[in-house]
Amino acid sequence: MAPQTESVYVSKTQHYLKVKKPLLERQRRARMNKCLDTLKTLVAEFQGDDAILRLDKAEMLEAALVFMRKQLIKQQAPVSPVPMDSFKNGYMNAVSEISRVMACTPAMSVDVGKTVMTHLGIEFQRMLQSDQQPQQQQHDLQSSSVSRPASPASSGYHSDAEESEAAASPQPASNNPMWRPW
Template identity: 80%
Template sequence: MAPQQNSNQTAFVSKTQHYLKVKKPLLERQRRARMNKCLDTLKTLVAEFQGDDAILRMDKAEMLEAALVFMRKEVVKQQAPVSPLPMDSFKNGYMNAVSEISRVMACTPAMSVDVGKTVMTHLGVEFQRMLQADQHQQQATQLESASRPLSPASSGYHSDTEESEAAVSPKPAQSSSMWRPW
């Protein structure tokens, strides 16, 4: 009778036993395959965006770290105020226009010195007002970004806070020494 009972016990496998022996390893392999596929996709995307194929040779942990660093840099770029290049370009254009006005007035024989002086003084005052408004706007933007709380998703690690502090630290004030034609 004993051999018959053994054959009956082996024929009957509970759902839990079947799950533990067959289904769970299969599901785990599928989950790992999905994770590896997503990691490979992330690896190629970061390599494309960075323009650096070195990330393709990294192991998974290094690639994830590189992807996080890249994404943090992109977030900082997006949160940073618009590049100061347009304002600098405008200032340069303004100064070129003032120089050209000064040259034209100097070459015009019937130009009154008082009128020229008044025009140049007005242009200088407007330029100073524009510089002050730009400085106030930069200070307000820096204060706003400094008062912004850190991301609630921050892990609290030193590297997280170091990069966040670097992103919100006020930038050094630019010197206002500039050549002026008046």
């Protein structure tokens, strides 16, 4: 007589506990690790500091929380005004450099040069007006007098007289094919 093998019946619960649960747990941990790595990379990128990449998971999470709290505080804190004087100076230096480069470019068209410099002047005026509006409102509240707008910025491209002539007549002042800053 051959030995009879007993068929072992494994219930669904036993199968889940022995096979499925460890597999699901490994998958859950893999997802968590992937998300932690992504978070670590993002925080390192935003902070501009790669030191966070060498931290363990708990330290990295703490660093991420600190970073996010700082960002939240920055958003809630009143924004201090950016010193416009340094920006204006930089803008005017850039305009001067653009004017110089265009003057040195042999094939530069007068019309293109005027268009570029006019655009830069208009943008500078717009910047001055937006900067003056809060100051003017504050000044109007303090005293009833009206302040004068700032004088136009000289870009070094043409004189104020030429500017008023150009505003009066829309035709180009010169038919010279080479652009010059004077």
